[in-house]
Amino acid sequence: MEATTGQVIHLADYRPTDFVVERVDLTFELDPTETLVIQRTLMHRREGVADDVPLVLDGDELNLKAVAIDGNPIPESQYDVSDRALVIRDLPTGTTFEVTVETIINPEANTKLMGLYRTNGTYCTQCEAEGFRRITYFMDRPDVLGVYTITIIGDGAANPVMLSNGNFLGAGDYGDGRRFAAWYDPHPKPSYLFALVAGDLGVVEDTFTTMSEREVALKIYVEHGKEARAAYAMDALKRSMTWDEQAFGREYDLDIFMIVAVSDFNMGAMENKGLNVFNDKYILADPETATDQDYANIEAIVAHEYFHNWTGNRITCRDWFQLCLKEGLTVYRDHEFSADQRSRAVKRIAEVRHLKSEQFAEDSGPLAHPVRPTQFREINNFYTTTVYEKGSEVTRMIATLLGRPMFRKGMDLYFERHDGGAVTIEDFVRCFEDASGRDLGQFSRWYHQAGTPVVTVSARYDAGAKTLTMDVEQMIPPTPGQQVKEPMHIPLAMGFILDNGTEVQPTGVSGGEYADGVLHLTERTQSITFEGISSRPVLSLNRGFSAPINLHYDMPVEDMVQIARHDSDLFSRWQAINQLALRDLLKAVKEMTAGATQVAVDAELIAILRDSISDDSLEPAFRAQIMALPSEADIAREIGKDIDPEMIHAARNAVMAAVTAPAGTVLADILDAPRRVGSFSPDAASAGIRALRNAALTWMSYCEPSPDRAAKAFAEADNMTELAHALSVLAHRFSETESAKQAVAAFGDRFAENALVLDKWFSIQATVPGPATLASVEALMQSPRFAAGNPNRLRSLIGSFAMANPTGFHRKDGAGYAFLANQIIAIDKRNPQVAARILTSMRSWRSLESTRAGLARNALVTIGAASPLSTDVRDLVDRMLE
Ligand code: PHE
Numbered sequence: 001m002e003a004t005t006g007q008v009i010h011l012a013d014y015r016p017t018d019f020v021v022e023r024v025d026l027t028f029e030l031d032p033t034e035t036l037v038i039q040r041t042l043m044h045r046r047e048g049v050a051d052d053v054p055l056v057l058d059g060d061e062l063n064l065k066a067v068a069i070d071g072n073p074i075p076e077s078q079y080d081v082s083d084r085a086l087v088i089r090d091l092p093t094g095t096t097f098e099v100t101v102e103t104i105i106n107p108e109a110n111t112k113l114m115g116l117y118r119t120n121g122t123y124c125t126q127c128e129a130e131g132f133r134r135i136t137y138f139m140d141r142p143d144v145l146g147v148y149t150i151t152i153i154g155d156g157a158a159n160p161v162m163l164s165n166g167n168f169l170g171a172g173d174y175g176d177g178r179r180f181a182a183w184y185d186p187h188p189k190p191s192y193l194f195a196l197v198a199g200d201l202g203v204v205e206d207t208f209t210t211m212s213e214r215e216v217a218l219k220i221y222v223e224h225g226k227e228a229r230a231a232y233a234m235d236a237l238k239r240s241m242t243w244d245e246q247a248f249g250r251e252y253d254l255d256i257f258m259i260v261a262v263s264d265f266n267m268g269a270m271e272n273k274g275l276n277v278f279n280d281k282y283i284l285a286d287p288e289t290a291t292d293q294d295y296a297n298i299e300a301i302v303a304h305e306y307f308h309n310w311t312g313n314r315i316t317c318r319d320w321f322q323l324c325l326k327e328g329l330t331v332y333r334d335h336e337f338s339a340d341q342r343s344r345a346v347k348r349i350a351e352v353r354h355l356k357s358e359q360f361a362e363d364s365g366p367l368a369h370p371v372r373p374t375q376f377r378e379i380n381n382f383y384t385t386t387v388y389e390k391g392s393e394v395t396r397m398i399a400t401l402l403g404r405p406m407f408r409k410g411m412d413l414y415f416e417r418h419d420g421g422a423v424t425i426e427d428f429v430r431c432f433e434d435a436s437g438r439d440l441g442q443f444s445r446w447y448h449q450a451g452t453p454v455v456t457v458s459a460r461y462d463a464g465a466k467t468l469t470m471d472v473e474q475m476i477p478p479t480p481g482q483q484v485k486e487p488m489h490i491p492l493a494m495g496f497i498l499d500n501g502t503e504v505q506p507t508g509v510s511g512g513e514y515a516d517g518v519l520h521l522t523e524r525t526q527s528i529t530f531e532g533i534s535s536r537p538v539l540s541l542n543r544g545f546s547a548p549i550n551l552h553y554d555m556p557v558e559d560m561v562q563i564a565r566h567d568s569d570l571f572s573r574w575q576a577i578n579q580l581a582l583r584d585l586l587k588a589v590k591e592m593t594a595g596a597t598q599v600a601v602d603a604e605l606i607a608i609l610r611d612s613i614s615d616d617s618l619e620p621a622f623r624a625q626i627m628a629l630p631s632e633a634d635i636a637r638e639i640g641k642d643i644d645p646e647m648i649h650a651a652r653n654a655v656m657a658a659v660t661a662p663a664g665t666v667l668a669d670i671l672d673a674p675r676r677v678g679s680f681s682p683d684a685a686s687a688g689i690r691a692l693r694n695a696a697l698t699w700m701s702y703c704e705p706s707p708d709r710a711a712k713a714f715a716e717a718d719n720m721t722e723l724a725h726a727l728s729v730l731a732h733r734f735s736e737t738e739s740a741k742q743a744v745a746a747f748g749d750r751f752a753e754n755a756l757v758l759d760k761w762f763s764i765q766a767t768v769p770g771p772a773t774l775a776s777v778e779a780l781m782q783s784p785r786f787a788a789g790n791p792n793r794l795r796s797l798i799g800s801f802a803m804a805n806p807t808g809f810h811r812k813d814g815a816g817y818a819f820l821a822n823q824i825i826a827i828d829k830r831n832p833q834v835a836a837r838i839l840t841s842m843r844s845w846r847s848l849e850s851t852r853a854g855l856a857r858n859a860l861v862t863i864g865a866a867s868p869l870s871t872d873v874r875d876l877v878d879r880m881l882e
């Protein structure tokens, strides 16, 4: 597989490399604008490859200085160098030989933040997916594994810290102001896991003793002065290391584990072997500046990157089509970790909310693709919610199908069989088949078929026979390149609840497999009969969201109410309440579209909400989740076509007003309850209390037409969770008031020096509903607090506006789309990955009503006509317009 310069790459074309790498020796002579990279690689011709086959190395924006074979410079006639490749001919045959390649690169000019770049004076690398080729010419693909030795040379005063993968070999001074450091990584790895960091950084240190009593040095590097803000990340790291030993028997395998936090980073973080590099947003936290969500993200992402050491690094991907092999699996692992560290039910609710709002949206639009795609033009565009989150759900379904102990056996086999390998999804799935004896052939369609399955259920109870019969139909909608689908193996967790609230187990089942509370759907249509059900049961379906499907079951309202109030499974209760609320919200949109000015909300829903909110036996975080009714985006996705974001906004506001009005005293009780004094703790229980208070403040804003409550909360908040929330209530619900304006200004001034808090300030302002926000976004771009070269700032201002402000971005006159088109074209010139990511905000444009859809289309056409355009953006525009 060759460099991705815009042509389509196919999985079917995979073949191994002609040459096999053994060892890689890299020397960096650091310089801000002219860094010299000397690569010496030992390799041999793969058996069976003809003697005249040349060596083809990938490159990207490199300046080639010299090429040598076995230490001897070769003449220019022996190689061809182009923009994207270095081709060397007449190589030694039958033996191992050494290729030396010298290149010059310019870290300072590297605004794409791929390869070696500078961030706040620190040298830093990012190599996944195809960034290593921006450092040196190499077979830059994940199935080329080598053992790396690294020497870093640079100005000693500017670079007291010099880091790379593996174990530290030594460091020293040359006596002329320059110093060096050397690192050796004994574990063979692909080039995308290479990393180098050099600069003047502060460090937080700790140690971890592994299950076999080895001591590992832990170090987190941050900018000087930010050390105290790395404490929580360190704590999360140690908990992750313990958890992976206990949950999966996985021990860490080097003497040292390092994390570096940088302020310019395209993604969340990167799992480079022994040297994770993080977007500092996912490391730095203290009570004054971080929200509970920030803490939870740090915990999850630190864990995620650490877990990659086994799922991704020790066992890696054969090719980039297998990305979900490491990402889906590792997300599943970090989800399980967080569930064990926090409240499992609340964690699952948050996951499902995120899955539906992001992955279901992607899966139903022009960017839909299978978890394991078969073709791509730009691999950067496949770090998607489908690969990550749906990939995780597919892994979770394997665990559901097999049961936990058998799943663990399959994972053990995977580690045993494939350690040190670069493998495929088929290899992964085979481990679970071999461990369990279960055929996962049909199940594997989850990897290959895109689109969210629609499962339609109808049920009838036969009182005479005491049987319950379920008729089930599954349909997988067509997606780009896949018009016709085969039926899937869908594990549907379910329960039967009787009138008195008890659960009953059927005594027999026909028409399908049902075991351990899981019904296995395998046919396009299926009729399943459950025997021994003594009275008409309420069906609790897709418990825990066992399958990522759209379930259509015309459930009687009284059944929904029963589940909402009594299901033993908290997730099911949330799901039922959410479903009840969604029904009313959809009804309200319909009625208001038809001209109504008032909406009616089901009295049962109001009662359930009020009772749940004031039920002290329910954990506060769960109550907060219940109070977060479906978002405008959720409603839009459910409607699916002819979307008018303004109508949805108005209808949701009306429903919120109706729902919150009768809850006034309950809300006041929550908000006026004596606050815990004493020091802040980010633990889940304390965070839950803050979440409930925040939800109550939001509700109050709908039933009390005054900003005073929020202004008071803003004035009194002693933590960022409540401060930022109070600000957003003021800015979003009372934007015209003096209180809101003052709070926005005060917050900005107070945190003017803290970039990560300013991101919150930008995004709160960018998501103020209504058409006027475009102008404030444009004004904020001129603020000295904004930095057009920083990915976090771009995402917090422009990204939030385009992705999380339905009424602002989807202005009827199309000005939001035109603005975005200009921004994408401008950002693309510096950083194509960030441009492409923000552009995905247009992925559902076809479901808009026709005026907006036409204007959105024009904006996409404008972007498509720009020149030059990166492959990243070009690929997305083409697919969205197809
Ligand atoms: N592999 C990283 C992760 O998920 C994500 C990433 C991809 C980071 C590409 C940078 C570039 O942990």
Ligand code: ZN
Pocket: 304, 308, 326, 327, 330
């Ligand atoms: Zn990952």
